[in-house]
Amino acid sequence: MPADAISAKFDVRRWDAVAGGAPRYQRYELELAPHTPILSALLRIRDEVDPSLTLRYSCRSAICGSCAMQINSKSRLACETQVGPEMDRHGRIVVEPMRNQPVLRDLVVDQSPFWTQYDRIEPHLKLDPAHPMPEGRPTSMTPEQVERFKETPRCIACAACYSACPAVEADAAFPGPMALAKLYRFVVDPRDHATQDRLVRIQPNGLWLCLRCHLCTEACPKDVRPSERIRDLKEMAIAVQGGTERGSRHAIGFKENIEDRGLLSEAKLVRQTYGAAGMIGQLPQGLRIWRKKPEVLHKPRRIEGADELDRIYEALDRESEGAP
Amino acid sequence: MKLAYYPGCVAQESGRELDMATRWVCRALEIELVEFPSFSCCGSGFVDEANEVLNLAINSRNLAIAERAGLDLLTICSTCQGMLTLANVRRRDPAVRARVDAALKPIGIEYRDSVHVKHLLRVLTEDVGLDAIRSRVRRPLAGLRVGAFYGCHLLRPADEMGWESGEEPHAFEDLLGAIGATPVDYRGRVLCCGFPIQFVKPDTASRIAGRQILDAKSHGAHAMATPCPLCHISLDAYQNQAERAVQQPLDMPIFHLPQVVGLALGATPEELGLARHLVPTEPALARIGSSSL
Numbered sequence: 001m002p003a004d005a006i007s008a009k010f011d012v013r014r015w016d017a018v019a020g021g022a023p024r025y026q027r028y029e030l031e032l033a034p035h036t037p038i039l040s041a042l043l044r045i046r047d048e049v050d051p052s053l054t055l056r057y058s059c060r061s062a063i064c065g066s067c068a069m070q071i072n073s074k075s076r077l078a079c080e081t082q083v084g085p086e087m088d089r090h091g092r093i094v095v096e097p098m099r100n101q102p103v104l105r106d107l108v109v110d111q112s113p114f115w116t117q118y119d120r121i122e123p124h125l126k127l128d129p130a131h132p133m134p135e136g137r138p139t140s141m142t143p144e145q146v147e148r149f150k151e152t153p154r155c156i157a158c159a160a161c162y163s164a165c166p167a168v169e170a171d172a173a174f175p176g177p178m179a180l181a182k183l184y185r186f187v188v189d190p191r192d193h194a195t196q197d198r199l200v201r202i203q204p205n206g207l208w209l210c211l212r213c214h215l216c217t218e219a220c221p222k223d224v225r226p227s228e229r230i231r232d233l234k235e236m237a238i239a240v241q242g243g244t245e246r247g248s249r250h251a252i253g254f255k256e257n258i259e260d261r262g263l264l265s266e267a268k269l270v271r272q273t274y275g276a277a278g279m280i281g282q283l284p285q286g287l288r289i290w291r292k293k294p295e296v297l298h299k300p301r302r303i304e305g306a307d308e309l310d311r312i313y314e315a316l317d318r319e320s321e322g323a324p
Numbered sequence: 325m326k327l328a329y330y331p332g333c334v335a336q337e338s339g340r341e342l343d344m345a346t347r348w349v350c351r352a353l354e355i356e357l358v359e360f361p362s363f364s365c366c367g368s369g370f371v372d373e374a375n376e377v378l379n380l381a382i383n384s385r386n387l388a389i390a391e392r393a394g395l396d397l398l399t400i401c402s403t404c405q406g407m408l409t410l411a412n413v414r415r416r417d418p419a420v421r422a423r424v425d426a427a428l429k430p431i432g433i434e435y436r437d438s439v440h441v442k443h444l445l446r447v448l449t450e451d452v453g454l455d456a457i458r459s460r461v462r463r464p465l466a467g468l469r470v471g472a473f474y475g476c477h478l479l480r481p482a483d484e485m486g487w488e489s490g491e492e493p494h495a496f497e498d499l500l501g502a503i504g505a506t507p508v509d510y511r512g513r514v515l516c517c518g519f520p521i522q523f524v525k526p527d528t529a530s531r532i533a534g535r536q537i538l539d540a541k542s543h544g545a546h547a548m549a550t551p552c553p554l555c556h557i558s559l560d561a562y563q564n565q566a567e568r569a570v571q572q573p574l575d576m577p578i579f580h581l582p583q584v585v586g587l588a589l590g591a592t593p594e595e596l597g598l599a600r601h602l603v604p605t606e607p608a609l610a611r612i613g614s615s616s617l
Contacts, residue, residue: 073511074491089492166516170535171528208524211532212369213516214480218490225481234373247524254370255378262364264333273523289561292600295337304362308385308431315427316378 002033008041008083009092012053016105025094026050034084038076038093039067041083042107054106062221065158069107070096075163075219098163100176114159117175121183121202128193145190152185152229154222161216161226173205177216177226180207184229187236199237207233208247249273259313262303266296325451327398327442328390329357330408333365334553335400338561341597342553345582346400346444348596352460352589353452357398360389366407368554369477369520381424383411388428388435396440398447400582402552405443406477406485412441413484443478445551445581446487449495454502462590464504465612468547470584471508471540472496473559475552476516490514496551496581503588510543512536517550517558518566527569533558534570541576547608551581561602577605587612 008030015023028045039057046053057067060079067078072090075098086093101109133139161177162168168176175183183202186192207230216226234251243249253272258264270282290296303309335343350357363386372379386408390397399405415421415437428435448457474493482490491514497507518532537559540548550556559566560578567574579587583596587609598605 072492166532167521167528170518170532171525209521209528211476211516211518211520212373213476213520214490215476215515217481227481231373231376235376238374245524247521250523251370251373254368255374258333258365258367258371258382263336264365264368266333266338270523285562285565288564288602289338292602293338293340293561295340298337300333300337301361303364306364308433309364309382311431312381312385312427313378315430316381316423317375 001031004034005031006034006084006087008032008036008087010041010045011092011094012042012045012106013094013096014053014106015103017103018105032083034082034087036083037079038071038081038083038086038095039078042078042095054108056108063156065156065221068098068158068160068163070094070098070163075099075160077158077160077221080221098159100163100165100168101159111159113172114162114176114178117162117179118157118182120175121179121186121198122194123182123186125186125189125192126194127191133191139191141190145188148188149185151224152181155181155220155224156222158221160219160221161224164215164219166213166215167209167211171209174209175202175206177210177220177230178224180210180233181224181226181229184233187233196240199233199240202233203237203241203245203248207237208245210234246273255317259309261300262306262309263300265298265300268299325354325447326356326358326395327447328393328395328439329359330363330366330386330390330397330399330404332399332401332404332553333368334557339553339556339580341600342400342556342580342582345580345586345591345596348591349444349448349582349586349589352586352591353448353457355398355447355452358393358395360393362389366401366404368403369407372407372410377420377423377427379407380411380414380420381427383408384415384424384428384435385433387411387439387441388433390439391435396442398442398444400444400551401554402443402475402478402550403554405441406480408441409485412437412439413486443551445478445495445499448585449499454498457499457585457589458502461503461588463588463612465500465584465588466504468505468608468611469508469544470500470505470579471510471543471545471548472500472513473517473536473540473548473550473552473555473578474514475550475555476514478551479514496549500549500584503585505584505588508540508543508545510539510545512539517552517555519554519558522558522562526565529558530562530565530569533562534566534574537563537566537574537576538570538572541574545576546611547577547579547584547605549579549581549584553580556580563603575603575607577601577603577608579605579608 010028011025058064062080167174214227250273480490500507518529522529
């Protein structure tokens with residue numbers, strides 16, 4: 001036993017889809033060095049204390065992505081999360097299966113929803129039939145082209161981002177961070193011929209449901225930064241298709257809205273997103289708010305230096321129009 | 325302490341109670357607010373979706389305004405905090421910086437990266453300090469269980485925002501403790517309020533808001549408090565729709581951050597604009613023995 005050993009308390013969620021019943025939290029206590037990975041601790045529990053504890057793992061080195069789970073409510077790889085800091089912060093380590101995927105037993109989930117969304121983005125190169133890849137030779141790419149997707153190939157498909165995503169939790173239609181980060185990877189690949197089609201098809205009930213809460217970027221063990229790639233996709237989708245979706249109309253509308261006076265006009269934004277006819281549906285809620293906060297209908301003042309803002313728009317917004 | 329006051333759009337219009345409460349609290353704590361009628365909207369994350377560099381440029385302009393006055397910048401909105409910080413951080417990429425500066429230079433604006441962007445929550449907990457706040461409390465919020473609700477952009481991405489943990493922050497809870505309230509620990513405190521997709525898919529947005537409120541409630545919260553006026557819109561102004569989405573009454577009073585601080589420092593509900601909320605705050609006020617509205 002190392003001199004700096006601590007008494008680590010684990011509360012592990014136990015449940016079996018076949019046996020059913022209510023889930024329970026089982027307490028295990030172990031003397032461990034603070035730097036012990038939580039996966040090692042769970043395997044010790046399974047091997048020495050309770051052989052019925054069920055979990056998924058393989059490489060133990062943050063390469064395979066098999067041991068993602070919730071550790072004190074954070075989606076993490078158990079193999080690279082240490083016992084000490086969790087005990088310091090929480091006084092115990094609550095271990096639960098990933099969210100947003102049905103639990104099979106204890107810490108093992110059925111990953112079908114995650115992989116179904118991955119399939120939806122058609123994660124393979126779609127080549128131009130007129131320009132097939134040269135047989136037997138590598139296809140060259142410039143360093144600048146490779147730079148555009150330097151992060152996304154690092155993804156190990158652990159599903160920690162999918163587990164952490166509140167949009168997935170609230171709406172099963174949302175593809176989730178990993179699928180969208182992968183989509184980005186194909187959209188910016190110069191060999192792919194389906195860029196426009198991909199950007200058009202991912203929008204309805206897809207791209208614009210991202211909350212940009214960045215929880216995926218916090219959860220990702222490989223710093224893929226899915227939320228930032230999703231932002232990139234949104235800008236490219238607007239460039240390809242303009243404001244055809246409520247989400248894109250809202251983003252474009254907001255941008256145009258503040259160009260006018262420098263500050264947001266709330267009522268105008270509703271009109272920009274929903275259109276004049278669509279505003280009727282918003283009336284009851286609007287009236288409720290207006291009674292307490294009549295300023296929702298105010299036109300904001302024009303900021304000093306609004307002309308500077310115009311010039312910035314002229315310099316940067318005109319140049320972005322066009323294909324990605 | 326003297327700071328450039330960046331109120332953001334909402335606090336200047338439909339969320340004026342946030343502006344009122346901020347001014348009251350800053351007066352009480354001797355924080356001098358310097359106003360700049362030239363500040364523009366931060367783009368609220370939506371301009372970032374439409375045009376990243378444009379978003380960085382309009383916020384670099386805002387930062388340059390504070391820089392010319394030699395002041396750090398105070399925000400009172402998690403989203404403003406996020407967007408203005410992003411303008412500082414992303415400029416470290418020389419290619420981005422070149423594009424932003426090329427748009428600013430012809431209009432005589434130069435930004436030299438000297439402005440710190442600080443949310444009121446950070447100013448209160450770090451610069452004023454919890455001890456100083458504790459010593460000024462005239463009406464401890466004893467017995468009031470409050471669920472802090474952070475707002476995503478104040479925290480994440482944590483490596484870019486450069487302050488609290490992105491998933492396990494504690495500043496707001498520390499502050500609530502200092503003013504005598506009991507902070508409630510619940511998972512939803514760091515999750516999204518649904519606001520970014522309120523216009524995209526209202527049902528989903530309301531379900532998200534409803535779940536976070538339910539989560540706070542099931543952990544015993546009498547009220548919630550947020551440092552973000554956009555979260556306040558989702559949680560307060562749209563709480564009726566959240567109730568419909570989760571199919572149960574919520575009745576959760578939602579305070580702006582400076583309103584809970586103001587109450588503890590002795591402000592009246594009128595001074596904090598509490599009557600402007602859609603969900604009545606009286607049940608929470610009754611618990612701390614505050615005069616009714």
